[in-house]
Amino acid sequence: MTMRRKRSLYVCTIEKAHSLVNCLIEMNSLHSLGLVVVDELHMLGDGGSRGATLEMTLSKLKYLSGGTQIIGMSATLHNIADLCCFLSAELYTNSFRPVKLKEYVKVGDHLFEVNQGALSSEEKLSHIKMLSFPYKAEQKKMDPDQLMGLVTEVIPEHSCLVFCPTKKNCENVATNLCRLLPKEMRQVQLQARRALYTTLMHEGNGQVCPVLRYTIQYGVAYHHSGLTMDERKLIEEAYSAGTLCLLACTSTLAAGVNLPAKRVILRSPYIGNRLLTRSQYKQMVGRAGRAGLDTSGESILVTQAADREKVTTST
Numbered sequence: 001m002t003m004r005r006k007r008s009l010y011v012c013t014i015e016k017a018h019s020l021v022n023c024l025i026e027m028n029s030l031h032s033l034g035l036v037v038v039d040e041l042h043m044l045g046d047g048g049s050r051g052a053t054l055e056m057t058l059s060k061l062k063y064l065s066g067g068t069q070i071i072g073m074s075a076t077l078h079n080i081a082d083l084c085c086f087l088s089a090e091l092y093t094n095s096f097r098p099v100k101l102k103e104y105v106k107v108g109d110h111l112f113e114v115n116q117g118a119l120s121s122e123e124k125l126s127h128i129k130m131l132s133f134p135y136k137a138e139q140k141k142m143d144p145d146q147l148m149g150l151v152t153e154v155i156p157e158h159s160c161l162v163f164c165p166t167k168k169n170c171e172n173v174a175t176n177l178c179r180l181l182p183k184e185m186r187q188v189q190l191q192a193r194r195a196l197y198t199t200l201m202h203e204g205n206g207q208v209c210p211v212l213r214y215t216i217q218y219g220v221a222y223h224h225s226g227l228t229m230d231e232r233k234l235i236e237e238a239y240s241a242g243t244l245c246l247l248a249c250t251s252t253l254a255a256g257v258n259l260p261a262k263r264v265i266l267r268s269p270y271i272g273n274r275l276l277t278r279s280q281y282k283q284m285v286g287r288a289g290r291a292g293l294d295t296s297g298e299s300i301l302v303t304q305a306a307d308r309e310k311v312t313t314s315t
Contacts, residue, residue, distance in 0.1 A: 014043070014050055018057040018126045030065045041072035041083070042279045062087065077281035099289030100296040104128070107308050109146070111300075124312045139180055147173065148180040150265055155245040156219055158262035158294075162248045163284050165268045170222040171211045173267060174248040178218045185218045192243040193217060196234065203230040216244070223249040254283040264288040266301040267285050269311050 010020060017036075025029040044054050061068050067225030071085060077083065084091055103114035105125055109132070112125035143149075151160050160178075164170045197216050200208045212231075215221055221235050221244050238244045239259055251271050253259060264287050269276050276284075281301070289297020303311050 013055050014057065018053050019233040021057055021060050025060065025064060029065060033061070033065060033068045035069045035071070036061055038070065038072045039074075041074040042076050044083070045079070045279070058087065075286060076279040078278050097289075098291040099294055101285065101288055102296060102298050103285055104298065104300045105308075105311060106131070106145075106150075106300055106302045107305055125308075132247065142176060143180055145267075147265065147267070147302070148177055150178065150300060151246060151263075152181070154263045156185060158245070159242070159260075159290075160246045160263045160265065160267045161242050161253070161259070161261040161287055162267055163251060163254065164245065164248055165270050165272060167222075167226055167250060169267065170224050170248040170250060174215045174222045174246075175211055177246070177248075178215045178220055181218050181220075188219060188245075189243050192238075193219065193255075196238045196243055199234055202230060203228070203234065219243070221247055223247045223253055225252065226251070231286040233249070251280060251284060254280070254287060260287050260290040260297070262288070262290065262294055262297060264297070264299045266299070269301060269303045269307055275310055 010017070012020065017072070021030065021033075023032060036052070044051055044058070058070065061070060063100055070089070071087070072083070072087065080091060080093075083089070083131070103116070103303075105112045105114060111128045112128050113128050115124055115126055131146055131149065133146050135143070135146070135149070140146070147162070151162070154160050164173050164174055193216055197208065197213070200212065200216075212221055223232065223235055227235065235244065235247070236259060247253070247259070248267075264285055266276075266281070266284055271280065285299035285301075287297075288299045301311060
């Protein structure tokens, strides 16, 4: 009598997948692995251990398995030919996006639209207008990049994500924006925001970060790895429900949680002191536009004249 063979499905991290592949190699059972699907394949080029671990895993599958099918997926690959060669793969591409994305770059006080079909860097940015928000002298000093003007074009009716280069900058941006926002913002979703603050107090054993205590009343919060898992979940749920309309966040949000926005603002073309890669840029701006809720999404990269030439290679 032939016994039925059990088939297993594993959903795991890159590191765990590498461990499982090593175990199958030791058991001489790698041939039993029929299909491997790699989401976010662009992580293959990431610096540090994750990209190297993924490359080792795929190399072992390619050269030792003998028949395992590999399917890699990504929305932000830019060296597709190299990857096809490395994996001996066929390519399938689709440019469909359910919500149209308009990309802009703000250089000083000037707003440019990104022309993705440009043949040269000189044609990449098309001047749209000069920004002139009704700032008072003190407000201009507090917010030279006019972030408050950019976010109040969409909030509180729509949502907004502001990507910041560091965790500390997330908290500073959230605080400074609330100092500039009109006091009337505190009346929007008043009861829901009070309930969120009460829940955060409960989860924090009677304590809430002073920054969140101040910003939540305006519908603003920060999102980075300094939050506890419970705090992060509560803030994400409040943002999705519309209780919060703006998150100042680090780049990790772009690669993980699905929190789209009407407008995405990149506070700087840098993460820490490193210039954004094209993949990182596309991950962030890809959060703009909510399928089923918006007909279009917008992204604005804030930079200075000195970095304009560098930015054209990232966008």
